[in-house]
Amino acid sequence: MADSATITIEEAGKLWLKSGDAAGLERTSMDQRRQHLELHIKPFGGTVKLTKVTAPWVRSFQDKLRDNGRSPAMIKRVTVSLGSILADAQGRGLVVRNAVHELSKARSGTKVSEKRAKAKLxxxxxxxxxxxxxxxxxxxxxxxxxxxxxxxxxxxxxxxxxxxxxxxxxxxxxxxxxxxxxxxxxxxxxxxxxxxxxxxxxxxxxxxxxxxxxxxxxxxxxxxxxxxxxxxxxxxxxxxxxxxxxxxxxxxxxxxxxxxxxxxxxxxxxxxxxxxxxxxxxxxxxxxxxxxxxxxxxxxxxxxxxxxxxxxxxxxxxxxxxxxxxxxxxxxxxxxxxxxxxxx
Known part of the structure; x- marks a missing residue:
């Protein structure tokens, strides 16, 4: 898909919010979506076209979040929201690939070690x-x-x-x-x-x-x-x-x-x-x-x-x-x- 035929992450994010409202998501869930979009996704990737969002770009995006003081837990949550935005865009025919999901599959072998690293109560x-x-x-x-x-x-x-x-x-x-x-x-x-x-x-x-x-x-x-x-x-x-x-x-x-x-x-x-x-x-x-x-x-x-x-x-x-x-x-x-x- 040509760049001119797609939209930016910010524009896709607005459509994602509309989808959440239409689905009747709870107010707390919608607040979290808006916060992730406004405070974390837009500042470090809002102007990027969906066709430019590749697995390496997602890793670079995560690095930017980390360099700007976001915690590992917040980076993980924001990345999930980014993947949800891309999935919504896929359903609308605005992008072919979901780089977040592809990256997640590629790293599936590390899930066990991530669980082990989680502190016990x-x-x-x-x-x-x-x-x-x-x-x-x-x-x-x-x-x-x-x-x-x-x-x-x-x-x-x-x-x-x-x-x-x-x-x-x-x-x-x-x-x-x-x-x-x-x-x-x-x-x-x-x-x-x-x-x-x-x-x-x-x-x-x-x-x-x-x-x-x-x-x-x-x-x-x-x-x-x-x-x-x-x-x-x-x-x-x-x-x-x-x-x-x-x-x-x-x-x-x-x-x-x-x-x-x-x-x-x-x-x-x-x-x-x-x-x-x-x-x-x-x-x-x-x-x-x-x-x-x-x-x-x-x-x-x-x-x-x-x-x-x-x-x-x-x-x-x-x-x-x-x-x-x-x-x-x-x-x-x-x-x-x-x-x-x-x-x-």
Missing amino acids: RIGVDIPTNEETRKILEAATGRYRPLIITMIFTGIRSSEARGLRWDDVDLKKGQLHVRQRADRYGKVGMPKSEAGQRTVPLPPIVVNTLKEWKLGCPASELELVFPNQAGNIEFHNNMLHRGLWETQIAAGLSVTTDKKDEDGNPILAPKYSGFHALRHWYASWCINRKVDGGLELTAKAVQARMGHSSIQVTFDTYGHLFPSTDEAAEMEAAEKALFAVNAT
């Missing part, structure tokens, strides 16, 4: 310890206490907590049904995957907390379990800053920052920055042995409770937390069994 760094979790529970007070207790003992995502309705909570049976979520803009929708629709059993502490909370919960037309004081969908930042962060600092789980208050004292920040830490703790609690205070669930059961789309996601994220078997003892037992059979 660490107890006390990414996942609160049991002692830290107890401190959070003891320090949780006020209107965010029911939210924090529920998230600790169910592992639900913050979006799922914002969209949770009283109809989704069966306090008699001790069950919580995840049927919808509310994004950061307050738009209610289905969980992102079919596996996200799930039922999670509630321990007594959650049942009793929610029974008490239901009596004082702000009235909500949407019948939300954790609405804001006006009865509407709670803002994520309020849940985070006034709920989780303040509770951690009150519990003594904080780190000092370079910033200082008016009196010159260092400003404290929470040790764990987001609700994903509580979700990680719940997963570890499900995995840990009963003798260590856990539930000792199977990997399949953990997958179901976490709402993972596949068992592979569970293993990729939490596989290293599952108790390792005593291979020496197992081999000795197998050897004895083998010779016992031969002896008969």
